[in-house]
Amino acid sequence: MTFLELVRKNLFRKKLRTILTTVAIFIAFAIFGVLATFQNALNSGVDTAGADRLIVTNRINFTLPMPIAYVSRVGAVEGVKTVAHANWFGGYYQEPRNFLVALAIDPVTYLDIYPEYVLPKSQREAFLNESGSIIVGEALAKQYKWKVGDRIPVKSNIFRQRNGSDTWDFTLAGIMTPGAQGVDVNFVAFHYKYFAETRSFGGDTIGWLIVKTAGSKDNDRIARTVDAMFANSPFETETKTEQAFNKAFTEQLGDLGFIITAIVGAAFATILLIVGNTMMLTVRERTNEIAVLKTIGFTSRRIFQLVLGESMLLAMIGGLLGLVAAFLMSVVLQNVFAGRIGVMSFTPGTALIGLGLMASLGFLTGILPALRAMRLDIVTALGRK
Amino acid sequence: MSEALIVLKDIGKHYTRSKQTIRIFEHLDMIVPREDFVAIMGPSGSGKTTLLNLLGGIDRPSSGEIQFDGKRVDDLSESRLAAFRAGSIGFIFQFYNLMPMLTAAQNVELPLLLTKLGPKARRERVKTALEIVSLSDRARHRPSELSGGQQQRVAIARAIVSDPKLLLCDEPTGDLDRETAGEILSMLQTLNRDLGKTIVMVTHDPEAARFAKRTLHLDKGRFSEKDLSA
Numbered sequence: 001m002t003f004l005e006l007v008r009k010n011l012f013r014k015k016l017r018t019i020l021t022t023v024a025i026f027i028a029f030a031i032f033g034v035l036a037t038f039q040n041a042l043n044s045g046v047d048t049a050g051a052d053r054l055i056v057t058n059r060i061n062f063t064l065p066m067p068i069a070y071v072s073r074v075g076a077v078e079g080v081k082t083v084a085h086a087n088w089f090g091g092y093y094q095e096p097r098n099f100l101v102a103l104a105i106d107p108v109t110y111l112d113i114y115p116e117y118v119l120p121k122s123q124r125e126a127f128l129n130e131s132g133s134i135i136v137g138e139a140l141a142k143q144y145k146w147k148v149g150d151r152i153p154v155k156s157n158i159f160r161q162r163n164g165s166d167t168w169d170f171t172l173a174g175i176m177t178p179g180a181q182g183v184d185v186n187f188v189a190f191h192y193k194y195f196a197e198t199r200s201f202g203g204d205t206i207g208w209l210i211v212k213t214a215g216s217k218d219n220d221r222i223a224r225t226v227d228a229m230f231a232n233s234p235f236e237t238e239t240k241t242e243q244a245f246n247k248a249f250t251e252q253l254g255d256l257g258f259i260i261t262a263i264v265g266a267a268f269a270t271i272l273l274i275v276g277n278t279m280m281l282t283v284r285e286r287t288n289e290i291a292v293l294k295t296i297g298f299t300s301r302r303i304f305q306l307v308l309g310e311s312m313l314l315a316m317i318g319g320l321l322g323l324v325a326a327f328l329m330s331v332v333l334q335n336v337f338a339g340r341i342g343v344m345s346f347t348p349g350t351a352l353i354g355l356g357l358m359a360s361l362g363f364l365t366g367i368l369p370a371l372r373a374m375r376l377d378i379v380t381a382l383g384r385k
Numbered sequence: 386m387s388e389a390l391i392v393l394k395d396i397g398k399h400y401t402r403s404k405q406t407i408r409i410f411e412h413l414d415m416i417v418p419r420e421d422f423v424a425i426m427g428p429s430g431s432g433k434t435t436l437l438n439l440l441g442g443i444d445r446p447s448s449g450e451i452q453f454d455g456k457r458v459d460d461l462s463e464s465r466l467a468a469f470r471a472g473s474i475g476f477i478f479q480f481y482n483l484m485p486m487l488t489a490a491q492n493v494e495l496p497l498l499l500t501k502l503g504p505k506a507r508r509e510r511v512k513t514a515l516e517i518v519s520l521s522d523r524a525r526h527r528p529s530e531l532s533g534g535q536q537q538r539v540a541i542a543r544a545i546v547s548d549p550k551l552l553l554c555d556e557p558t559g560d561l562d563r564e565t566a567g568e569i570l571s572m573l574q575t576l577n578r579d580l581g582k583t584i585v586m587v588t589h590d591p592e593a594a595r596f597a598k599r600t601l602h603l604d605k606g607r608f609s610e611k612d613l614s615a
């Protein structure tokens with residue numbers, strides 16, 4: 001028998017009580033893990049944003065269009081390396097509930113600016129060469145069982161073709177994979193030119209510009225220059241770093257971060273009380289035993305470790321099971337929500353925060369009972385029978 | 386090396402509860418020689434348990450001095466006192482005080498967790514201790530599966546497993562029938578005679594006291610020695 005075994009035997013002495021407490025901890029950690037996964041998804045755009053990329057949008061609202069002439073004018077600003085542009089298509093596949101993030105882009109510049117959207121060389125070439133082609137993220141391809149060469153009808157809830165149809169037929173030229181952890185490729189993209197020529201309204205306008213700068217130190221200056229250039233025109237602009245843009249975009253959904261923190265906080269406050277109370281009860285029941293252990297020579301420090309070790313072990317067991325469950329759920333959710341809200345990944349960072357929470361829970365619920373046990377007076381405790 | 390294992394010099398002990406002071410001992414002296422087996426008798430409330438607590442280093446005197454093996458122990462720090470208890474003293478209680486979730490062998494092993502002994506040496510020690518109390522066949526039983534007498538034997542094995550010099554027993558047979566009590570007392574006698582353990586035993590039962598070498602009577606905080614061997 002080791003000291004740790006003694007801790008474990010103490011913990012599982014009242015099996016039902018320990019199991020119920022473990023379940024409470026398990027639920028709290030599962031909630032934490034799943035919500036953190038959602039938050040990671042929402043933040044994935046912010047975390048993977050390029051430091052040398054700026055987004056230029058219409059100042060009034062980022063959904064309003066801008067003239068295509070802006071591309072060459074922004075491209076002429078000193079320190080700008082590349083300018084790409086994109087339009088929001090409002091796409092869906094077959095039925096409106098199969099919502100797609102669909103973008104009309106300038107293929108060459110767009111793929112140049114976003115090297116993290118990885119395409120095999122041949123597929124990239126096929127896409128660049130054929131104006132009616134489309135590229136899609138790998139999860140979408142998997143979900144809808146699309147293969148390279150397939151005809152893919154994409155419908156729009158905004159645009160119509162000149163012939164009145166709401167459906168554009170594309171040929172699948174390539175399947176994108178993420179070039180790094182957290183990169184979101186859950187979208188489809190096709191040629192702007194083809195789109196502009198076939199749509200019934202909107203003419204030669206674009207949705208937003210993506211600017212690659214010579215380096216992040218130039219960002220501020222370029223942003224100011226661009227916005228000044230179009231000031232007092234019918235299409236004023238607002239230029240932000242990609243990171244700031246993605247963050248603002250995420251915040252459009254409401255302050256989800258706060259809501260998530262509040263829910264997790266409430267769950268933890270509850271288990272803190274439940275587990276703390278259980279530990280207190282446990283130590284009170286064992287008053288006599290603790291006095292006996294002290295009598296046979298266990299130091300106050302050992303007794304402290306024995307009790308704190310028990311609450312730590314309890315938090316670890318419940319917490320780890322909860323995180324494992326959250327991880328499994330994140331895999332399922334990634335498939336269910338494919339493409340709709342960023343990359344649903346259970347990151348090492350989440351696991352690390354989880355471990356921190358376990359340690360805090362174990363410590364906070366064990367510290368008072370442990371101190372109480374440590375300070376227990378042998379004579380008083382043994383005499384109380 | 387002195388003949389005395391324990392020396393109590395001019396011990397005073399009082400408790401203060403809600404402004405009232407209860408004096409238990411004043412100017413108490415006592416010497417326990419090595420390999421002694423002394424029974425302590427006396428009316429309830431006379432201070433028998435308090436005396437054992439002082440001898441065992443789980444309580445401190447209000448005044449006076451306690452020596453164990455020639456060294457002063459009443460002024461040791463909390464942690465040294467714990468180490469002293471672990472190394473030099475075995476405790477046997479009236480109600481056995483075993484850990485309910487541990488087997489007999491694990492209960493006996495408990496004090497060895499405080500030593501540097503490896504798993505193998507510990508197993509050997511536990512085996513020997515259980516053999517001494519003739520309970521080898523119950524090593525894997527939990528306290529709830531043992532009779533009172535068997536539980537007390539496990540407690541004795543736990544008390545001797547780290548080979549202490551002194552055994553302190555507070556009414557070790559108080560909860561047992563006469564026959565079982567006789568077995569336990571013979572066992573203590575054997576430990577005293579064959580293994581040289583010094584034993585101080587508190588008891589209410591004159592029959593039990595007969596197993597000791599001598600009996601001290603405690604009354605109102607003072608000793609009066611009576612020779613019962615006559």
Ligand SMILES: Nc1ncnc2c1ncn2[C@@H]1O[C@H](COP(=O)(O)OP(=O)(O)OP(=O)(O)O)[C@@H](O)[C@H]1O
Nearest residue numbers: 379380400407409428429430431432433434435436
């Ligand atoms: N922690 C304490 N606080 C206050 N008074 C105490 C404490 N411990 C013991 N006493 C008092 O000291 C006196 C002696 O108690 P002790 O337990 O030593 O008696 P005892 O001889 O063992 O009695 P019994 O035969 O009933 O076990 C009693 O009056 C008791 O009330």
Ligand SMILES: [Mg+2]
Nearest residue numbers: 433434435555
């Ligand atoms: Mg007593």
